[in-house]
Amino acid sequence: MSSNAIAKSFIVFGAASLLLLLGAGCDDMTFFRARSDYFPLIPGSRWTYDVAGNTAIDSVVGDSSVAGRACIIVLRDYAPEYWTKQTTAVRQLIQLSTNRAGQEYVLEERYGLVYALPFIEGATWCESFRDTVVLMGTDTVFLKDSMAGRVAAIEDVETPAGTFIQCYRVETHREVEAAEESFTTDYSEWLAPGVGLVKRTTGTEERVLTGYETGR
Amino acid sequence: MLSLLIASALVAGGLEAGGQVGVLFPASGLENAHAATAVFGVNVGYLAGRSRLLLSYGYSGLHSKQASPYRFDINEMSIGYGYEFARYQPDPGSTSNWGFEASAAAGYGLLDRSLGSAGETGKAPAGHVGLGFFQRQDHSRLSLGLDNILFTESQPGGGARTVSLTYLIALKAGVTYVF
Numbered sequence: 001m002s003s004n005a006i007a008k009s010f011i012v013f014g015a016a017s018l019l020l021l022l023g024a025g026c027d028d029m030t031f032f033r034a035r036s037d038y039f040p041l042i043p044g045s046r047w048t049y050d051v052a053g054n055t056a057i058d059s060v061v062g063d064s065s066v067a068g069r070a071c072i073i074v075l076r077d078y079a080p081e082y083w084t085k086q087t088t089a090v091r092q093l094i095q096l097s098t099n100r101a102g103q104e105y106v107l108e109e110r111y112g113l114v115y116a117l118p119f120i121e122g123a124t125w126c127e128s129f130r131d132t133v134v135l136m137g138t139d140t141v142f143l144k145d146s147m148a149g150r151v152a153a154i155e156d157v158e159t160p161a162g163t164f165i166q167c168y169r170v171e172t173h174r175e176v177e178a179a180e181e182s183f184t185t186d187y188s189e190w191l192a193p194g195v196g197l198v199k200r201t202t203g204t205e206e207r208v209l210t211g212y213e214t215g216r
Numbered sequence: 217m218l219s220l221l222i223a224s225a226l227v228a229g230g231l232e233a234g235g236q237v238g239v240l241f242p243a244s245g246l247e248n249a250h251a252a253t254a255v256f257g258v259n260v261g262y263l264a265g266r267s268r269l270l271l272s273y274g275y276s277g278l279h280s281k282q283a284s285p286y287r288f289d290i291n292e293m294s295i296g297y298g299y300e301f302a303r304y305q306p307d308p309g310s311t312s313n314w315g316f317e318a319s320a321a322a323g324y325g326l327l328d329r330s331l332g333s334a335g336e337t338g339k340a341p342a343g344h345v346g347l348g349f350f351q352r353q354d355h356s357r358l359s360l361g362l363d364n365i366l367f368t369e370s371q372p373g374g375g376a377r378t379v380s381l382t383y384l385i386a387l388k389a390g391v392t393y394v395f
Contacts, residue, residue, distance in 0.1 A: 030338030032380035035245035122334035165373035
């Protein structure tokens with residue numbers, strides 16, 4: 001038997017053994033998650049949701065420059081939102097204002113951290129913004145806006161739009177202290193690879209994806 | 217039969233051991249968030265004529281394109297076969313030669329993604345196809361080549377199975393000692 005034939009026999013045996021060894025489990029999908037975009041903001045994309053029997057529509061309409069930064073305009077239920085996305089973070093323009101004597105005063109206008117990227121199960125992030133705003137010369141408003149997020153789990157999600165595998169469940173807590181504009185909110189979101197938000201629960205309200213189109 | 221093959225091979229050929237360094241370029245969408253990074257490897261092999269049987273270990277740590285504590289470590293063991301399809305020996309009496317080698321390997325990667333204290337681990341089988349240049353002088357063998365790596369993953373869901381193929385390409389230089 002030639003040396004080539006011997007070596008080839010070795011490789012056939014080795015590869016066959018390896019394949020048998022590996023056959024048991026290759027379902028971690030780690031690369032799949034690592035290379036997937038969980039929050040695609042592609043112009044032309046459109047998502048429809050069922051919210052307590054009503055249809056809500058989100059869409060990405062294009063880009064612009066708002067509050068001194070280049071951003072992507074997302075219409076959420078036809079109301080514009082402004083987002084920025086980088087490799088390490090997704091931010092949304094937070095605009096908080098209050099009314100005094102019939103006049104609107106801006107308390108906060110900045111791009112706040114919504115998601116820290118990339119998503120890794122167990123990852124946490126938080127951002128806190130504090131400011132003091134004087135209204136009408138004498139009325140001082142102390143503002144504190146903090147948001148904390150956590151990647152709670154990797155789950156498969158079933159929706160009317162289909163089953164989405166390898167979704168990240170992100171839990172968010174936001175607390176705003178700003179006189180009469182104060183509020184606290186907690187919500188969970190499921191973000192699917194290549195699709196984005198497929199489900200969101202806030203208290204008793206649930207928003208579930210019923211259809212989507214990805215822009216080009 | 218197998219014992220006979222191994223015994224025959226050990227008599228007919230030679231052993232080698234070496235290491236490799238190079239650059240790993242992510243693709244298949246990985247390149248959107250991951251920068252190219254260094255790859256390191258060690259291998260032991262068995263030579264028989266133009267054929268080589270290799271057992272290799274490789275490590276690479278992908279990181280984010282922007283400043284971040286994110287890391288994606290890939291540890292991989294592979295077994296492969298290389299064939300020197302073109303070999304030139306300038307002086308018939310010398311022990312030096314050079315040429316080109318094609319290779320194929322099957323591997324298994326242990327994966328670890330981390331961001332600060334959070335982490336995910338995984339595993340995935342891989343296939344390699346390589347093409348490279350080599351130069352042999354006495355006991356040393358230098359090589360430079362491209363290694364095309366394809367990691368495969370799959371998961372059932374929604375009545376269909378999702379198959380994910382992730383492609384990476386590595387440019388590697390290696391030095392091997394042939395016993």
